[in-house]
Amino acid sequence: MKVLKFGGTSVGSVENINNVKNIINDGEQKIIVLSAMSGTTNALVKITNCIVNNEPNIAIELINDLHIQYFETVDALISNKKLNKETKAYVNNVFDVLVQYTYGSYSTQLERKIVSQGELLSTFIFDIYLRQEGIRSTLLPALSFMRIDKTNEPDFFYIKQNFKTVIKNAAEATIYITQGFICIDEHGEVSNLQRGGSDYTATLIGAAIKAEEVQIWTDIDGMHNNDPRFVEHTKPISNLSYEEAAELAYFGAKILHPQTVTPVKADGIPVRLKNTMNPDAHGTLITGNYTENGIKAIAAKDNITAIKIKSGRMLQSHGFLKKVFEIFEVFETPIDMITTSEVAISLTIDDDRSLDKIVTELEKFALIDIDKNQSIVCLVGHSIVHHQDTFKLFQILQDVKIRMISYGGSNNNISLLVPTYEKKATLERLQDYIFKCLA
Numbered sequence: 191m192k193v194l195k196f197g198g199t200s201v202g203s204v205e206n207i208n209n210v211k212n213i214i215n216d217g218e219q220k221i222i223v224l225s226a227m228s229g230t231t232n233a234l235v236k237i238t239n240c241i242v243n244n245e246p247n248i249a250i251e252l253i254n255d256l257h258i259q260y261f262e263t264v265d266a267l268i269s270n271k272k273l274n275k276e277t278k279a280y281v282n283n284v285f286d287v288l289v290q291y292t293y294g295s296y297s298t299q300l301e302r303k304i305v306s307q308g309e310l311l312s313t314f315i316f317d318i319y320l321r322q323e324g325i326r327s328t329l330l331p332a333l334s335f336m337r338i339d340k341t342n343e344p345d346f347f348y349i350k351q352n353f354k355t356v357i358k359n360a361a362e363a364t365i366y367i368t369q370g371f372i373c374i375d376e377h378g379e380v381s382n383l384q385r386g387g388s389d390y391t392a393t394l395i396g397a398a399i400k401a402e403e404v405q406i407w408t409d410i411d412g413m414h415n416n417d418p419r420f421v422e423h424t425k426p427i428s429n430l431s432y433e434e435a436a437e438l439a440y441f442g443a444k445i446l447h448p449q450t451v452t453p454v455k456a457d458g459i460p461v462r463l464k465n466t467m468n469p470d471a472h473g474t475l476i477t478g479n480y481t482e483n484g485i486k487a488i489a490a491k492d493n494i495t496a497i498k499i500k501s502g503r504m505l506q507s508h509g510f511l512k513k514v515f516e517i518f519e520v521f522e523t524p525i526d527m528i529t530t531s532e533v534a535i536s537l538t539i540d541d542d543r544s545l546d547k548i549v550t551e552l553e554k555f556a557l558i559d560i561d562k563n564q565s566i567v568c569l570v571g572h573s574i575v576h577h578q579d580t581f582k583l584f585q586i587l588q589d590v591k592i593r594m595i596s597y598g599g600s601n602n603n604i605s606l607l608v609p610t611y612e613k614k615a616t617l618e619r620l621q622d623y624i625f626k627c628l629a
């Protein structure tokens with residue numbers, strides 16, 4: 191069986207929902223994972239912020255606007271009177287609950303309950319819509335099988351066992367629909383797989399049932415060789431390996447949740463990225479194969495903080511790096527890039543919530559410089575470190591202010607750190623030097 195995930199834009203308008211129906215309606219049994227309709231999760235996050243800031247009136251306004259929007263969608267989609275009434279009753283209930291929440295006080299738990307409503311709404315509406323269209327569908331509640339453990343990682347054993355039970359006990363259908371993103375935590379409370387987590391839901395289910403293929407349907411023809419938001423004439427990449435896709439997703443390619451390929455890699459389950467608005471386009475196929483060597487794609491990740499740690503006798507005094515890394519471990523802050531010299535280390539983090547505390551600890555034995563607003567520009571491709579054309583990358587050094595370079599950490603990745611105001615220029619220059627010169 192295949193698992194198909196449709197993102198926010200794919201279910202974000204009546205026209206696109208109709209496209210989704212046409213894509214899935216080929217008589218084959220499949221599992222469909224849905225995101226919330228585009229804009230909904232952001233609106234729910236805003237509502238939560240209003241609760242944090244004690245602004246119930248603004249929250250109620252946002253809730254009412256969203257409520258109206260959902261009623262309009264339901265009316266445009268579900269003409270069958272009985273089904274329309276059933277759907278509106280569900281929608282009303284969700285929005286009544288949201289209104290009640292705004293009068294409560296903020297807690298992380300409340301926030302998680304609020305942001306989970308987007309996927310609950312989209313899947314309920316889509317299930318009814320399919321029924322109206324005569325397609326046999328069944329809703330599988332994600333909260334009954336998708337779970338994370340105390341380290342916030344998916345509890346794969348639980349997911350596998352419970353998904354199998356849930357689908358076995360569900361009414362037989364052609365299309366099984368479930369919510370992306372949402373899950374329960376170790377205490378059984380509502381939680382989630384982080385923003386964009388529906389991709390991860392799809393591959394976790396794919397791995398649990400050893401699916402034939404996992405498809406991620408978005409609004410772009412697969413992963414592009416550069417960031418189309420900043421660079422013109424980017425092209426979709428037809429084939430990527432799991433490693434290449436993971437590096438690109440982690441370092442900023444917004445199309446995929448960074449953890450997406452992790453669950454399916456071991457079993458070699460292919461992941462196909464497709465465009466709901468252009469289903470005939472090839473998209474990107476991610477597998478265990480490396481199709482070619484050399485630089486395949488460039489991605490960039492913003493909001494990076496660089497930390498320079500200077501000490502008179504760094505490398506000669508053994509244990510120095512251990513001392514540094516322990517501080518980051520204590521504050522549960524992952525390090526992305528690292529470079530060293532005899533007297534200093536530079537490293538980067540993207541989660542700066544504990545930055546002040548980390549700096550206080552580091553200052554006990556070193557001098558610290560902080561550079562905020564940096565971007566990691568990451569070049570990915572099989573064996574790029576050894577490829578004959580990789581030297582072209584260094585031609586940009588004369589034009590762009592590069593703060594750090596990470597080369598050789600893996601054969602598939604070279605990363606540059608630049609100030610964010612230089613990011614666009616860096617991406618454009620790399621596009622010219624690498625893809626145009628190579629074309």
Ligand code: ASP
Binds near residue numbers: 385
């Ligand atoms: N709805 C969630 C988000 O907007 C999860 C997802 O779409 O994958 O982040």
